[in-house]
Amino acid sequence: MRRDPFIKIDQLIARWARGLAAPVLACLLVVSGLGLAGPAVAEGPAVTSAKALVSNLRLGEQGDVTRLVIDFGQGTSVPQNVFTLADPYRVVIDLQDVNFQLPAEAGKTGRGLVTGFRYGQFQEGLSRIVVDATGPVKISRHFALPAQSGFGHRVVVDLQAATPAEFAQSVGLGRPIAAPTAAAPPVSTPREPTADIDRKRVIVVDAGHGGVDPGTHGQSGALEKDVVLAFAKEFGAQLRATGRYEVHLTRDTDRFIPLRERVNIARRQNADLFLSIHADAIDRRGVSGMSIYTLSENASDKEAAALAAKENRSDVIAGVDLHGESSEVTDILIDLAQRETKNFSVRFARTVVRNAEGVTPLLQRTHRFAGFRVLKAPDVPSVLVELGFLTNRSDERNLTTTSWRRRVAGALVKSVDSYFGERLAEGTY
Ligand SMILES: [Zn+2]
CATH class of the missing domain: 3.40.630.40 (Zn-dependent exopeptidases)
Structure with missing residues (x-):
């Protein structure tokens, strides 16, 4: 079994839920700001329902992992795509058809490998979160968590530091959605000077x-x-x-x-x-x-x-x-x-x-x-x-x-x- 750096905290939560944990463990949870369970939905193709609402994006650190937790206030969405970009180092998370209603201060400060983030519509029907990284990073995994224990649907993205070589190998991978481009028309010849004086x-x-x-x-x-x-x-x-x-x-x-x-x-x-x-x-x-x-x-x-x-x-x-x-x-x-x-x-x-x-x-x-x-x-x-x-x-x-x-x-x-x-x-x- 692959060693999961978060299994320990998940077990603590389970114990805490059963009333066995000391207050210090509850404290740990607050400080960590992480998702409250292990992966429940495997990485896979996008599955979307009606327009979902992202209500927060939280950052947490656990060992060498920086975790991003996207909280949904209503509805669900699984990232259509998660990939890295260079110059400067960024991580992009594309979600289909979501609205954003985050606290005003969201994204202005960072934590761990993240210095801040932005969000908004990118294309028709496609929303984007752009995360600024402190240096080359890799996406060690991403997964969705179903609504449970008072939390709504969540999407979790884990980042780890990468060497420049590792970063170069994976940059842009994950099929970034191309910017909408239609071929530009050829350079036009000058219009007849008097032919279209009256045109708008x-x-x-x-x-x-x-x-x-x-x-x-x-x-x-x-x-x-x-x-x-x-x-x-x-x-x-x-x-x-x-x-x-x-x-x-x-x-x-x-x-x-x-x-x-x-x-x-x-x-x-x-x-x-x-x-x-x-x-x-x-x-x-x-x-x-x-x-x-x-x-x-x-x-x-x-x-x-x-x-x-x-x-x-x-x-x-x-x-x-x-x-x-x-x-x-x-x-x-x-x-x-x-x-x-x-x-x-x-x-x-x-x-x-x-x-x-x-x-x-x-x-x-x-x-x-x-x-x-x-x-x-x-x-x-x-x-x-x-x-x-x-x-x-x-x-x-x-x-x-x-x-x-x-x-x-x-x-x-x-x-x-x-x-x-x-x-x-x-x-x-
Ligand atoms: Zn401007």
């Missing part, structure tokens, strides 16, 4: 982050993914109301979309303009104001480079397996198309700065450059707007206020109008 311009509005990736957060707990979604909806509605634009939102619910897919949506829709909406955060609370970014491999300044690195982490935060994905577009034709696209992006960014002046506070040197992955559509002028700083009290208040959203969305609509107006006047459309 296509605008893709991208609310950053979402689902398992919350983005940054404010002092009062406002999440970037929520404030940018509210803004994107308001902006989209105002654009549509003009009757001049066909508007697509990359997301209109709290769900995660990989960066590459956001770019592909813009290209599939043949977008004339792509705006990615975000909110910033910084440890200096006095810093405030809106800023706008266009693509450049050479960042305009250190802060812009750091911001791009942070925003580009979205896929990492959500546990997307980027293994084998080429990060740069190398095709020479794409390069040429991109140069013209960049010029239009810069023009639009400057227009936004002009129109936002006096409507909302602006960060000094409002227009900056950096290597944001979400701005890499070679044939769609693209900008990334940081609406303000959630770490600044006044900005956070603005970002969560309906009237501010209306005003700033209005300034962006004005910018879109004058950008296309100018292009029409000069015959570049």
Whole structure:
């Protein structure tokens, strides 16, 4: 029989239940925070019932094992997949069709081999828990426990430290679910300058982050993914109301979309303009104001480079397996198309700065450059707007206020109008 590091504690529980254990044993249980019985359901294919509710995720340590216990408040779900990812070291647990209702502080602190975790929707019908590890780890086992003794259904995942070689052998194993990707369309040829003057311009509005990736957060707990979604909806509605634009939102619910897919949506829709909406955060609370970014491999300044690195982490935060994905577009034709696209992006960014002046506070040197992955559509002028700083009290208040959203969305609509107006006047459309 395989030696089970948890059998001892399970036996103690059994004795305790029979009233034989000393108080010190009960104490041990509380400290350990572990599941209360041995494996009851073998590892196997996913079995799901109606939408289940995850009510907590607890961490415990026993010897060299760090145990994660996922508590279900109602219903049951068995992980569809549990696997590790590198750069940085993470463990991903995919569950089918669950809702989350964890304590607010859940995931902010770690224990044993775990430094923290995040959770949320990853794809339609698929939820994800992303666990940050202190170093290379292996999943020694995972199993489900049926509801019993006052506990609901639980899923247990045991982690142990691994050598880098062991980790490299198992990384990504367990059939990670691929990010939804549809082939990007080829780079389009320029439209006939006058053939489609009357057509509606296509605008893709991208609310950053979402689902398992919350983005940054404010002092009062406002999440970037929520404030940018509210803004994107308001902006989209105002654009549509003009009757001049066909508007697509990359997301209109709290769900995660990989960066590459956001770019592909813009290209599939043949977008004339792509705006990615975000909110910033910084440890200096006095810093405030809106800023706008266009693509450049050479960042305009250190802060812009750091911001791009942070925003580009979205896929990492959500546990997307980027293994084998080429990060740069190398095709020479794409390069040429991109140069013209960049010029239009810069023009639009400057227009936004002009129109936002006096409507909302602006960060000094409002227009900056950096290597944001979400701005890499070679044939769609693209900008990334940081609406303000959630770490600044006044900005956070603005970002969560309906009237501010209306005003700033209005300034962006004005910018879109004058950008296309100018292009029409000069015959570049
Ligand atoms: Zn962001």
